[in-house]
Amino acid sequence: MVAKDDPIHLMIRRATSTCSVDEPSPRGRGARRELEVQEPSTKRVKPLSRVTSLASLIPPVKAAPLKRIGQTLQRSISFRSDCRPEIMAPRQIPPAVTKRRDSKLWSETFDLGLGHMLSSKDIKRQESIFELSQGEQDLIEDLKLAKKAYRDPMLKLSIMTEHELNQIFGTLDSLIPLHEDLLSRLREARKPDGSTDRVGHILVDWLPCLDTYNSYCSNQVAAKALLDHKKQDPRVQDFLQRCLESPFSRKLDLWSFLDVPRSRLVKYPLLLREILKHTPNAHPDQQHLEEAINMIQSIVADINTQTGESECRFYKERLLYLESGQKDLLIDSSRILSCHGELKNNRGAKLHVFLFQDVLVITRAVTQNEQLWYQLYRQPIPVRELEWEDLQDGEMRLGGSIRGAFSNHERTKNFFRVVFRSGGQLQSHSFQASDAFNKQQWLNCIRQAKEAVGCAGARRCAPPRGCLDCSMMDTTEASLGLSTERPQT
Secondary structure, X not given: OOOOOOHHHHHHHHHHHOOOOOOOOHHHHHHHHHHHHHOOOOOOOOOHHHOOOHHHHOOOOOOHHHHHHHHHHHHHOOOOOOOOOOOOOOOOOOOOOOOOOOOOOHHHHOOOOOOOOOOHHHHHHHXXXXXXXXXXXXXXXXXXXXXXXHHHHHHHOOOOOHHHHHHHHOOHHHHHHHHHHHHHHHHHHEOOOOOEOOOHHHHHHHHHHHHHHHHHHHOHHHHHHHHHHHOOOHHHHHHHHHHHHOHHHOOOOHHHHHOHHHHXXXXXXXXXXHHHHOOOOOOOOHHHHHHHHHHHHHHHHHHHHHHHHHHHXXXXXXXXXXXXXXXXHHHHHOOOEEEEEEEEOOOXXXXXXXXXXXXXXXXXXXXXXXXXXXXXXXXXXEHHHOEEXXXXXXXXXXXXXXXXXXXXXXXXXOEEEEEEEEOOEEEEEEEEOOOHHHHHHHHHHHHHHHHHOOOOOOOEOOOOOOOEEHHHHOOOHHHHOOEEOOOOO
Protein backbone atom coordinates (compact mmCIF):
# COMPACT_ATOMS: atom_id res chain seq x y z
CA MET A 1 0.00 0.00 0.00
CA VAL A 2 1.36 3.47 -0.98
CA ALA A 3 1.22 6.36 1.56
CA LYS A 4 -0.68 9.46 0.43
CA ASP A 5 2.34 11.72 1.06
CA ASP A 6 4.57 9.54 -1.13
CA PRO A 7 6.10 11.62 -4.01
CA ILE A 8 4.78 9.27 -6.66
CA HIS A 9 1.29 9.41 -5.17
CA LEU A 10 1.43 13.22 -5.07
CA MET A 11 2.51 13.45 -8.71
CA ILE A 12 -0.28 11.14 -9.82
CA ARG A 13 -2.76 13.16 -7.72
CA ARG A 14 -1.63 16.41 -9.34
CA ALA A 15 -1.89 14.91 -12.78
CA THR A 16 -5.36 13.52 -12.24
CA SER A 17 -6.61 16.86 -10.86
CA THR A 18 -6.22 18.45 -14.33
CA CYS A 19 -8.68 16.03 -15.86
CA SER A 20 -10.74 14.35 -13.17
CA VAL A 21 -12.98 11.46 -14.04
CA ASP A 22 -15.05 11.36 -10.86
CA GLU A 23 -17.54 14.11 -9.91
CA PRO A 24 -15.87 16.37 -7.32
CA SER A 25 -17.55 16.78 -3.93
CA PRO A 26 -19.35 20.06 -3.04
CA ARG A 27 -16.65 20.82 -0.51
CA GLY A 28 -14.06 20.40 -3.11
CA ARG A 29 -15.98 22.69 -5.51
CA GLY A 30 -16.28 25.36 -2.90
CA ALA A 31 -12.65 25.22 -1.96
CA ARG A 32 -11.65 25.43 -5.55
CA ARG A 33 -14.01 28.37 -6.23
CA GLU A 34 -12.64 30.22 -3.22
CA LEU A 35 -9.09 29.64 -4.45
CA GLU A 36 -9.94 30.92 -7.92
CA VAL A 37 -11.51 34.14 -6.48
CA GLN A 38 -8.64 34.94 -4.16
CA GLU A 39 -5.79 33.98 -6.48
CA PRO A 40 -6.68 34.07 -10.16
CA SER A 41 -4.14 31.86 -11.89
CA THR A 42 -2.15 33.25 -14.83
CA LYS A 43 -0.08 30.08 -15.25
CA ARG A 44 -0.49 28.28 -18.59
CA VAL A 45 -1.74 24.77 -18.15
CA LYS A 46 0.02 22.10 -20.16
CA PRO A 47 -2.40 20.67 -22.73
CA LEU A 48 -3.56 17.16 -22.05
CA SER A 49 -2.41 16.05 -25.49
CA ARG A 50 1.14 16.52 -24.30
CA VAL A 51 0.68 13.94 -21.56
CA THR A 52 0.79 10.45 -22.92
CA SER A 53 0.40 8.45 -19.70
CA LEU A 54 1.02 8.38 -16.02
CA ALA A 55 4.23 6.52 -16.56
CA SER A 56 5.79 9.60 -18.18
CA LEU A 57 5.23 11.53 -14.96
CA ILE A 58 6.79 8.93 -12.69
CA PRO A 59 10.47 9.54 -12.04
CA PRO A 60 12.79 6.69 -12.98
CA VAL A 61 13.49 4.17 -10.28
CA LYS A 62 16.18 1.53 -10.08
CA ALA A 63 14.15 -1.36 -8.77
CA ALA A 64 13.34 -3.86 -11.53
CA PRO A 65 9.74 -4.58 -10.36
CA LEU A 66 8.83 -0.89 -10.52
CA LYS A 67 10.29 -0.64 -13.99
CA ARG A 68 8.00 -3.41 -15.15
CA ILE A 69 5.03 -1.68 -13.48
CA GLY A 70 5.89 1.56 -15.25
CA GLN A 71 5.96 -0.22 -18.60
CA THR A 72 2.58 -1.76 -17.87
CA LEU A 73 1.14 1.61 -16.95
CA GLN A 74 2.43 3.21 -20.09
CA ARG A 75 0.70 0.58 -22.19
CA SER A 76 -2.66 0.48 -20.40
CA ILE A 77 -3.60 3.72 -18.60
CA SER A 78 -4.81 6.89 -20.34
CA PHE A 79 -7.05 9.85 -19.46
CA ARG A 80 -10.56 10.38 -20.77
CA SER A 81 -10.65 13.67 -22.61
CA ASP A 82 -12.10 15.29 -25.66
CA CYS A 83 -8.63 15.77 -27.03
CA ARG A 84 -6.77 12.68 -28.13
CA PRO A 85 -3.45 11.97 -26.46
CA GLU A 86 -0.38 12.06 -28.63
CA ILE A 87 0.58 8.58 -29.82
CA MET A 88 4.20 7.69 -29.25
CA ALA A 89 6.05 5.83 -31.96
CA PRO A 90 7.13 2.32 -31.00
CA ARG A 91 10.74 2.02 -29.90
CA GLN A 92 12.94 0.86 -32.70
CA ILE A 93 15.69 -1.58 -31.76
CA PRO A 94 18.75 -0.87 -33.90
CA PRO A 95 20.13 -3.93 -35.70
CA ALA A 96 23.33 -5.44 -34.40
CA VAL A 97 26.42 -4.06 -36.08
CA THR A 98 28.41 -6.80 -37.76
CA LYS A 99 32.08 -6.74 -36.90
CA ARG A 100 34.25 -6.43 -39.96
CA ARG A 101 37.87 -7.46 -39.98
CA ASP A 102 39.95 -4.57 -41.27
CA SER A 103 42.53 -5.36 -43.90
CA LYS A 104 45.87 -4.00 -42.70
CA LEU A 105 48.92 -3.15 -44.76
CA TRP A 106 52.50 -3.04 -43.55
CA SER A 107 52.97 0.49 -44.91
CA GLU A 108 49.92 1.69 -42.97
CA THR A 109 50.78 -0.13 -39.75
CA PHE A 110 54.39 1.01 -39.40
CA ASP A 111 54.63 4.71 -40.17
CA LEU A 112 58.34 4.97 -39.55
CA GLY A 113 59.55 6.92 -42.55
CA LEU A 114 61.13 3.97 -44.32
CA GLY A 115 59.38 4.70 -47.59
CA HIS A 116 62.19 6.88 -48.97
CA MET A 117 64.78 4.21 -48.06
CA LEU A 118 63.11 1.16 -49.63
CA SER A 119 62.50 0.37 -53.27
CA SER A 120 59.09 -0.57 -54.59
CA LYS A 121 60.09 -4.24 -54.64
CA ASP A 122 61.34 -4.09 -51.05
CA ILE A 123 58.05 -2.55 -49.91
CA LYS A 124 56.09 -5.32 -51.66
CA ARG A 125 58.26 -7.91 -49.91
CA GLN A 126 57.54 -6.35 -46.52
CA GLU A 127 53.83 -6.28 -47.36
CA SER A 128 53.92 -10.01 -48.24
CA ILE A 129 55.74 -10.91 -45.02
CA PHE A 130 53.31 -8.80 -43.01
CA GLU A 131 50.35 -10.52 -44.73
CA LEU A 132 51.75 -13.89 -43.63
CA SER A 133 52.01 -12.66 -40.04
CA GLN A 134 48.61 -10.95 -40.02
CA GLY A 135 46.98 -14.07 -41.45
CA GLU A 136 48.34 -16.10 -38.55
CA GLN A 137 46.84 -13.64 -36.08
CA ASP A 138 43.44 -13.74 -37.81
CA LEU A 139 43.51 -17.55 -37.86
CA ILE A 140 44.27 -17.73 -34.14
CA GLU A 141 41.40 -15.34 -33.37
CA ASP A 142 38.98 -17.45 -35.44
CA LEU A 143 40.05 -20.71 -33.80
CA LYS A 144 39.68 -19.23 -30.32
CA LEU A 145 36.29 -17.81 -31.29
CA ALA A 146 35.08 -21.22 -32.51
CA LYS A 147 36.03 -22.72 -29.16
CA LYS A 148 34.77 -19.90 -26.92
CA ALA A 149 31.57 -18.89 -28.73
CA TYR A 150 30.44 -22.28 -30.06
CA ARG A 151 32.00 -25.35 -28.48
CA ASP A 152 32.13 -24.27 -24.83
CA PRO A 153 28.56 -22.83 -24.68
CA MET A 154 27.04 -25.85 -26.44
CA LEU A 155 28.76 -28.15 -23.97
CA LYS A 156 27.75 -26.05 -20.97
CA LEU A 157 24.12 -25.80 -22.12
CA SER A 158 24.02 -29.52 -23.03
CA ILE A 159 22.98 -28.67 -26.58
CA MET A 160 25.32 -31.43 -27.77
CA THR A 161 27.15 -34.16 -25.93
CA GLU A 162 30.88 -33.93 -25.35
CA HIS A 163 31.42 -36.89 -27.69
CA GLU A 164 29.49 -35.16 -30.51
CA LEU A 165 31.39 -31.91 -30.02
CA ASN A 166 34.71 -33.75 -30.05
CA GLN A 167 33.73 -35.31 -33.36
CA ILE A 168 32.71 -31.99 -34.91
CA PHE A 169 35.60 -29.87 -33.63
CA GLY A 170 38.22 -32.62 -33.95
CA THR A 171 41.74 -31.60 -32.96
CA LEU A 172 41.06 -27.87 -33.33
CA ASP A 173 42.47 -27.12 -29.86
CA SER A 174 45.89 -28.48 -30.87
CA LEU A 175 46.11 -26.06 -33.82
CA ILE A 176 45.95 -22.89 -31.70
CA PRO A 177 49.38 -23.22 -29.98
CA LEU A 178 50.85 -24.36 -33.30
CA HIS A 179 50.01 -21.07 -35.02
CA GLU A 180 50.73 -19.00 -31.93
CA ASP A 181 54.27 -20.38 -32.12
CA LEU A 182 54.72 -19.26 -35.74
CA LEU A 183 53.24 -15.83 -35.01
CA SER A 184 55.60 -15.38 -32.08
CA ARG A 185 58.63 -16.30 -34.22
CA LEU A 186 57.61 -13.89 -36.99
CA ARG A 187 57.16 -11.04 -34.53
CA GLU A 188 60.53 -11.74 -32.92
CA ALA A 189 62.15 -11.54 -36.34
CA ARG A 190 60.61 -8.09 -36.93
CA LYS A 191 63.07 -5.24 -36.30
CA PRO A 192 62.17 -2.14 -34.23
CA ASP A 193 61.50 -0.17 -37.43
CA GLY A 194 58.85 -2.74 -38.45
CA SER A 195 60.76 -4.41 -41.26
CA THR A 196 61.76 -8.08 -41.48
CA ASP A 197 64.91 -9.30 -43.20
CA ARG A 198 64.48 -13.08 -43.20
CA VAL A 199 61.59 -15.52 -42.67
CA GLY A 200 62.66 -18.54 -44.72
CA HIS A 201 64.67 -20.20 -41.96
CA ILE A 202 61.70 -19.74 -39.56
CA LEU A 203 59.35 -21.50 -41.99
CA VAL A 204 61.75 -24.37 -42.75
CA ASP A 205 62.00 -25.05 -39.04
CA TRP A 206 58.26 -24.66 -38.37
CA LEU A 207 56.53 -26.34 -41.34
CA PRO A 208 57.06 -29.96 -40.19
CA CYS A 209 54.68 -29.17 -37.31
CA LEU A 210 51.85 -29.12 -39.86
CA ASP A 211 51.65 -32.91 -39.66
CA THR A 212 49.04 -32.19 -36.98
CA TYR A 213 46.71 -31.21 -39.83
CA ASN A 214 46.50 -34.82 -41.02
CA SER A 215 44.07 -35.86 -38.32
CA TYR A 216 42.12 -32.58 -38.41
CA CYS A 217 41.52 -32.56 -42.17
CA SER A 218 40.82 -36.30 -42.32
CA ASN A 219 38.06 -35.82 -39.75
CA GLN A 220 36.32 -33.03 -41.64
CA VAL A 221 34.07 -35.22 -43.80
CA ALA A 222 32.58 -37.02 -40.80
CA ALA A 223 32.47 -33.75 -38.83
CA LYS A 224 30.47 -31.98 -41.57
CA ALA A 225 28.05 -34.90 -41.86
CA LEU A 226 27.42 -34.96 -38.10
CA LEU A 227 27.00 -31.17 -37.93
CA ASP A 228 24.46 -31.23 -40.77
CA HIS A 229 22.60 -34.01 -38.99
CA LYS A 230 22.58 -32.17 -35.66
CA LYS A 231 21.14 -29.06 -37.33
CA GLN A 232 17.86 -30.96 -37.48
CA ASP A 233 17.67 -30.56 -33.71
CA PRO A 234 15.69 -27.34 -32.99
CA ARG A 235 17.96 -26.43 -30.06
CA VAL A 236 21.08 -26.74 -32.17
CA GLN A 237 19.54 -24.83 -35.07
CA ASP A 238 18.32 -22.05 -32.77
CA PHE A 239 21.74 -21.69 -31.12
CA LEU A 240 23.60 -21.58 -34.44
CA GLN A 241 21.11 -19.08 -35.89
CA ARG A 242 21.53 -16.77 -32.89
CA CYS A 243 25.30 -16.94 -33.32
CA LEU A 244 24.98 -16.21 -37.03
CA GLU A 245 22.93 -13.08 -36.27
CA SER A 246 25.41 -11.88 -33.64
CA PRO A 247 28.09 -9.32 -34.56
CA PHE A 248 31.01 -11.58 -33.59
CA SER A 249 30.23 -14.11 -36.34
CA ARG A 250 30.81 -11.62 -39.21
CA LYS A 251 27.85 -13.39 -40.91
CA LEU A 252 29.84 -16.64 -41.03
CA ASP A 253 28.33 -19.95 -39.92
CA LEU A 254 30.06 -22.46 -37.67
CA TRP A 255 31.39 -24.56 -40.51
CA SER A 256 33.12 -21.53 -42.00
CA PHE A 257 35.14 -21.23 -38.79
CA LEU A 258 35.88 -24.96 -38.70
CA ASP A 259 37.07 -24.84 -42.32
CA VAL A 260 39.43 -21.90 -41.74
CA PRO A 261 42.47 -24.15 -40.94
CA ARG A 262 42.13 -26.10 -44.18
CA SER A 263 41.78 -22.86 -46.16
CA ARG A 264 44.87 -21.49 -44.46
CA LEU A 265 46.84 -24.63 -45.21
CA VAL A 266 46.29 -24.47 -48.97
CA LYS A 267 47.12 -20.75 -48.96
CA TYR A 268 50.66 -21.16 -47.60
CA PRO A 269 52.23 -22.05 -50.99
CA LEU A 270 50.74 -18.89 -52.52
CA LEU A 271 51.95 -16.71 -49.65
CA LEU A 272 55.49 -18.08 -49.76
CA ARG A 273 55.70 -17.73 -53.54
CA GLU A 274 54.64 -14.10 -53.23
CA ILE A 275 57.41 -13.42 -50.70
CA LEU A 276 59.95 -15.20 -52.92
CA LYS A 277 58.74 -13.23 -55.95
CA HIS A 278 59.82 -9.97 -54.30
CA THR A 279 63.05 -11.35 -52.81
CA PRO A 280 66.25 -10.37 -54.70
CA ASN A 281 68.31 -13.22 -56.15
CA ALA A 282 71.29 -12.49 -53.95
CA HIS A 283 69.21 -12.26 -50.79
CA PRO A 284 70.17 -14.83 -48.09
CA ASP A 285 66.47 -15.65 -47.60
CA GLN A 286 65.98 -16.94 -51.15
CA GLN A 287 67.33 -20.46 -50.66
CA HIS A 288 65.33 -21.03 -47.47
CA LEU A 289 62.14 -19.75 -49.12
CA GLU A 290 62.56 -22.16 -52.04
CA GLU A 291 63.10 -25.00 -49.58
CA ALA A 292 60.03 -23.95 -47.58
CA ILE A 293 57.86 -23.88 -50.73
CA ASN A 294 58.90 -27.43 -51.64
CA MET A 295 58.19 -28.54 -48.08
CA ILE A 296 54.69 -27.03 -47.91
CA GLN A 297 53.75 -28.41 -51.33
CA SER A 298 54.76 -31.90 -50.23
CA ILE A 299 52.88 -31.51 -46.91
CA VAL A 300 49.70 -30.28 -48.62
CA ALA A 301 49.84 -33.12 -51.19
CA ASP A 302 50.25 -35.70 -48.42
CA ILE A 303 47.39 -34.26 -46.39
CA ASN A 304 45.20 -34.15 -49.51
CA THR A 305 45.89 -37.83 -50.14
CA GLN A 306 45.07 -38.84 -46.58
CA THR A 307 41.97 -36.63 -46.53
CA GLY A 308 40.79 -38.17 -49.81
CA GLU A 309 41.26 -41.69 -48.46
CA SER A 310 39.34 -40.74 -45.31
CA GLU A 311 36.51 -39.34 -47.41
CA CYS A 312 36.46 -42.47 -49.54
CA ARG A 313 36.20 -44.72 -46.45
CA PHE A 314 33.45 -42.57 -44.99
CA TYR A 315 31.18 -42.85 -48.02
CA LYS A 316 31.90 -46.55 -48.58
CA GLU A 317 30.68 -47.16 -45.03
CA ARG A 318 27.49 -45.21 -45.84
CA LEU A 319 26.47 -47.40 -48.78
CA LEU A 320 23.38 -49.58 -48.34
CA TYR A 321 22.89 -52.69 -50.48
CA LEU A 322 19.42 -53.99 -51.30
CA GLU A 323 20.87 -57.38 -52.17
CA SER A 324 24.21 -59.09 -51.81
CA GLY A 325 24.68 -59.19 -55.59
CA GLN A 326 25.16 -55.43 -55.61
CA LYS A 327 28.36 -55.67 -53.60
CA ASP A 328 31.43 -55.24 -55.73
CA LEU A 329 35.09 -55.89 -54.95
CA LEU A 330 35.96 -52.74 -56.90
CA ILE A 331 34.15 -50.68 -54.26
CA ASP A 332 35.91 -52.41 -51.39
CA SER A 333 39.34 -51.95 -52.98
CA SER A 334 38.81 -48.26 -53.86
CA ARG A 335 40.96 -45.79 -51.96
CA ILE A 336 40.18 -42.70 -54.04
CA LEU A 337 36.84 -40.96 -54.52
CA SER A 338 37.28 -38.93 -57.71
CA CYS A 339 34.02 -37.01 -57.39
CA HIS A 340 30.48 -37.37 -56.15
CA GLY A 341 27.30 -35.34 -56.06
CA GLU A 342 23.63 -35.10 -56.89
CA LEU A 343 22.42 -35.66 -60.44
CA LYS A 344 18.94 -36.16 -61.91
CA ASN A 345 17.80 -38.74 -64.40
CA ASN A 346 15.48 -37.91 -67.30
CA ARG A 347 12.42 -38.51 -65.09
CA GLY A 348 13.59 -35.88 -62.63
CA ALA A 349 14.50 -38.36 -59.87
CA LYS A 350 17.40 -37.21 -57.70
CA LEU A 351 20.33 -39.61 -57.55
CA HIS A 352 23.64 -39.37 -55.72
CA VAL A 353 26.44 -40.63 -57.91
CA PHE A 354 29.91 -41.67 -56.70
CA LEU A 355 32.86 -42.04 -59.06
CA PHE A 356 35.48 -44.09 -57.25
CA GLN A 357 38.83 -44.82 -58.86
CA ASP A 358 37.62 -48.03 -60.51
CA VAL A 359 33.82 -48.01 -60.31
CA LEU A 360 30.81 -45.73 -60.79
CA VAL A 361 28.12 -46.20 -58.12
CA ILE A 362 24.59 -44.81 -58.54
CA THR A 363 22.61 -44.39 -55.32
CA ARG A 364 19.62 -42.71 -53.72
CA ALA A 365 20.17 -40.60 -50.64
CA VAL A 366 17.95 -41.97 -47.87
CA THR A 367 17.42 -41.31 -44.19
CA GLN A 368 17.54 -44.29 -41.89
CA ASN A 369 17.66 -44.09 -38.11
CA GLU A 370 18.01 -40.32 -38.45
CA GLN A 371 21.23 -40.76 -40.43
CA LEU A 372 21.95 -40.07 -44.09
CA TRP A 373 22.81 -43.16 -46.13
CA TYR A 374 23.21 -43.97 -49.82
CA GLN A 375 21.19 -46.90 -51.13
CA LEU A 376 22.42 -48.51 -54.35
CA TYR A 377 20.06 -47.77 -57.21
CA ARG A 378 21.62 -49.96 -59.91
CA GLN A 379 24.47 -52.42 -60.25
CA PRO A 380 27.90 -50.73 -59.88
CA ILE A 381 29.57 -49.92 -63.22
CA PRO A 382 33.29 -50.73 -63.70
CA VAL A 383 35.11 -47.68 -65.05
CA ARG A 384 37.03 -49.86 -67.50
CA GLU A 385 33.76 -50.83 -69.26
CA LEU A 386 32.23 -47.36 -69.02
CA GLU A 387 31.61 -45.19 -72.07
CA TRP A 388 30.15 -41.71 -72.09
CA GLU A 389 28.32 -39.29 -74.35
CA ASP A 390 27.91 -35.52 -74.05
CA LEU A 391 24.31 -34.75 -75.01
CA GLN A 392 23.46 -31.45 -76.64
CA ASP A 393 20.86 -29.22 -75.01
CA GLY A 394 17.37 -30.18 -76.19
CA GLU A 395 18.50 -33.60 -77.41
CA MET A 396 17.36 -35.55 -74.36
CA ARG A 397 13.95 -37.23 -74.20
CA LEU A 398 11.99 -36.58 -71.03
CA GLY A 399 9.73 -39.15 -69.42
CA GLY A 400 10.09 -41.55 -72.33
CA SER A 401 7.44 -39.93 -74.51
CA ILE A 402 7.99 -36.20 -75.03
CA ARG A 403 10.72 -35.10 -77.40
CA GLY A 404 13.08 -32.35 -76.31
CA ALA A 405 11.98 -30.20 -79.24
CA PHE A 406 8.44 -30.01 -77.85
CA SER A 407 9.36 -29.62 -74.18
CA ASN A 408 10.69 -26.92 -71.96
CA HIS A 409 14.23 -26.23 -73.10
CA GLU A 410 15.47 -25.66 -69.53
CA ARG A 411 14.44 -29.19 -68.59
CA THR A 412 16.57 -30.72 -71.36
CA LYS A 413 19.83 -28.86 -70.67
CA ASN A 414 23.11 -30.16 -69.20
CA PHE A 415 22.52 -33.88 -69.84
CA PHE A 416 25.17 -36.54 -70.42
CA ARG A 417 24.91 -40.31 -70.78
CA VAL A 418 27.01 -43.21 -69.52
CA VAL A 419 26.78 -46.59 -71.24
CA PHE A 420 28.09 -50.04 -70.30
CA ARG A 421 27.52 -53.66 -71.19
CA SER A 422 25.94 -55.98 -68.63
CA GLY A 423 25.00 -59.60 -69.32
CA GLY A 424 25.36 -59.19 -73.05
CA GLN A 425 22.97 -56.24 -73.18
CA LEU A 426 23.91 -52.58 -73.41
CA GLN A 427 22.46 -50.38 -70.70
CA SER A 428 22.67 -46.64 -70.20
CA HIS A 429 22.02 -43.97 -67.61
CA SER A 430 21.17 -40.41 -68.56
CA PHE A 431 22.15 -37.76 -66.00
CA GLN A 432 21.35 -34.07 -65.75
CA ALA A 433 23.87 -31.81 -63.99
CA SER A 434 22.91 -28.62 -62.18
CA ASP A 435 24.66 -26.43 -64.76
CA ALA A 436 27.08 -26.58 -67.68
CA PHE A 437 30.15 -26.21 -65.47
CA ASN A 438 29.07 -29.10 -63.21
CA LYS A 439 28.40 -31.24 -66.25
CA GLN A 440 31.87 -30.56 -67.64
CA GLN A 441 33.42 -31.45 -64.29
CA TRP A 442 31.71 -34.83 -64.35
CA LEU A 443 32.86 -35.55 -67.91
CA ASN A 444 36.43 -34.55 -67.03
CA CYS A 445 36.43 -36.82 -63.98
CA ILE A 446 35.12 -39.76 -66.01
CA ARG A 447 37.76 -39.17 -68.69
CA GLN A 448 40.56 -39.00 -66.10
CA ALA A 449 39.27 -42.11 -64.30
CA LYS A 450 39.30 -44.09 -67.56
CA GLU A 451 42.83 -42.91 -68.34
CA ALA A 452 43.95 -43.91 -64.86
CA VAL A 453 42.73 -47.51 -65.29
CA GLY A 454 44.74 -47.86 -68.51
CA CYS A 455 42.20 -47.13 -71.21
CA ALA A 456 43.68 -45.48 -74.28
CA GLY A 457 41.63 -42.33 -74.01
CA ALA A 458 38.01 -42.01 -73.15
CA ARG A 459 35.66 -43.12 -75.89
CA ARG A 460 32.55 -41.27 -76.85
CA CYS A 461 29.60 -43.53 -77.53
CA ALA A 462 26.30 -43.57 -79.28
CA PRO A 463 24.03 -46.28 -77.86
CA PRO A 464 22.83 -48.64 -80.57
CA ARG A 465 19.22 -49.56 -81.16
CA GLY A 466 17.71 -51.59 -78.39
CA CYS A 467 19.94 -50.01 -75.79
CA LEU A 468 18.06 -50.07 -72.51
CA ASP A 469 18.04 -46.71 -70.71
CA CYS A 470 17.95 -47.61 -67.02
CA SER A 471 16.66 -44.19 -66.07
CA MET A 472 13.40 -45.17 -67.81
CA MET A 473 13.10 -48.10 -65.37
CA ASP A 474 12.72 -45.76 -62.42
CA THR A 475 11.05 -47.15 -59.33
CA THR A 476 8.97 -44.92 -57.12
CA GLU A 477 10.32 -43.45 -53.93
CA ALA A 478 7.59 -45.13 -51.92
CA SER A 479 8.60 -48.59 -53.06
CA LEU A 480 11.92 -48.24 -51.24
CA GLY A 481 10.19 -47.85 -47.89
CA LEU A 482 12.64 -45.11 -46.88
CA SER A 483 12.38 -41.34 -46.81
CA THR A 484 14.68 -39.39 -49.11
CA GLU A 485 16.69 -36.37 -48.23
CA ARG A 486 18.85 -34.00 -50.22
CA PRO A 487 22.47 -34.96 -49.53
CA GLN A 488 25.25 -32.54 -48.74
CA THR A 489 28.02 -32.51 -51.32
